[in-house]
Structure formats: C-alpha cells, structure tokens
Amino acid sequence: MLAFSLCLGLIACGGDDEDNGVVTPSNNTQNGNTKQTLPDPEGTVTARIANDGDRYGGISLNGPYVYMDVMNNLCVYDYNGAAIINIRNVNGLAAITKVPTGGSYSDTKVATSEGDGFVIKAYRSGMYGQSSWIVICRMYLASYIRDALGNIIGATIKYQTGTDWVEKDEE
Numbered sequence: 518m519l520a521f522s523l524c525l526g527l528i529a530c531g532g533d534d535e536d537n538g539v540v541t542p543s544n545n546t547q548n549g550n551t552k553q554t555l556p557d558p559e560g561t562v563t564a565r566i567a568n569d570g571d572r573y574g575g576i577s578l579n580g581p582y583v584y585m586d587v588m589n590n591l592c593v594y595d596y597n598g599a600a601i602i603n604i605r606n607v608n609g610l611a612a613i614t615k616v617p618t619g620g621s622y623s624d625t626k627v628a629t630s631e632g633d634g635f636v637i638k639a640y641r642s643g644m645y646g647q648s649s650w651i652v653i654c655r656m657y658l659a660s661y662i663r664d665a666l667g668n669i670i671g672a673t674i675k676y677q678t679g680t681d682w683v684e685k686d687e688e
Contacts, residue, residue: 521565554609560677561610567671578654578678580639588624589669591635598640600650603627607634610675614684619664633658654678
C-alpha cells in the first residue's frame with residue numbers, strides 16, 4: 518500500500534514545463550470579474566517587446582520608435598518629436614476610436630498597466646515650412662511578459678498605424 522501511495526504521489530507531482538520559463542499572466546480582471554476584450558480589428562499588428570530600454574529594439578512606426586524601459590514605462594522617440602498619451606484601461610485595441618485632444622501627452626514616456634490603451638502622434642514638417650502633429654498609431658498593452666519568478670521582462674503590444682480607426686464626426 519505504501520509503494521502504491523508513493524507512485525501515485527510521483528505521478529501527481531510530475532508534469533511538463535512547456536512554457537520555457539515564461540509565465541503568462543491571467544486575464545485582466547476588473548471588479549473581480551474577468552474583463553472581456555473586443556476582437557482585434559483587421560490589420561492589427563501584435564509585437565512582443567522587452568523592457569530593456571533599447572529604443573531601436575522596440576517597434577518602429579516609420580518615424581517614431583516605441584519601446585519599454587526597465588521601469589516598464591512605454592517610451593516614444595523621434596528626432597523630429599513625438600508624443601504618447603495613456604488613455605488607461607480599455608477593452609482592447611478596437612475600443613480606441615478617438616484621439617484625445619486634452620490630457621497629458623508626454624514627449625518621452627508614460628506609465629503602463631495591462632489593458633491600457635495609447636495614442637501616439639509625431640511632429641512633421643509640412644509644405645511652406647508649416648509643422649503639425651499627425652496621429653500615427655493606436656496601441657494596446659495586451660499583457661506583460663513575465664519570467665519564471667514573476668518579474669516583468671516585457672510586454673505583448675497590439676497596434677495599428679494610420680488613422681482609419683478614428684471616428685469621423687457627423688456632418
């Protein structure tokens with residue numbers, strides 16, 4: 518009987534470790550319930566970035582670079598100028614349909630949490646020496662990437678460039 522119990526215990530404790538040391542966090546929760554996210558819109562790009570502070574190792578948006586620093590801030594860099602705003606907790610990339618006209622845009626970095634949405638703008642020179650801000654991207658932090666000890670080592674980001682997603686005002 519003792520031998521049977523030991524064999525049963527060994528079988529119950531064994532298992533495959535197929536996550537290669539990366540722990541995927543559980544779904545975002547809000548008020549104790551599982552938070553449902555909207556389906557990704559057509560044309561969504563998914564990228565995984567490390568929180569190593571390497572601006573050129575992040576996401577290139579045909580001008581600005583978006584990367585994550587060691588403090589898990591989402592950072593933006595462009596030699597002409599760029600700005601990012603965190604619009605906080607959203608239900609997926611498809612939930613970002615407007616460009617904030619107020620709020621606190623940052624020209625360097627914003628704090629992040631899983632489920633946060635972002636809008637990124639770049640400063641561009643136009644004709645006749647006029648310059649203006651153009652919206653180039655909506656972004657969603659789907660989840661943090663964690664090591665086996667639970668430390669954040671990066672993030673899974675979903676994004677779309679262009680402005681096809683911006684709601685147009687009724688005329």
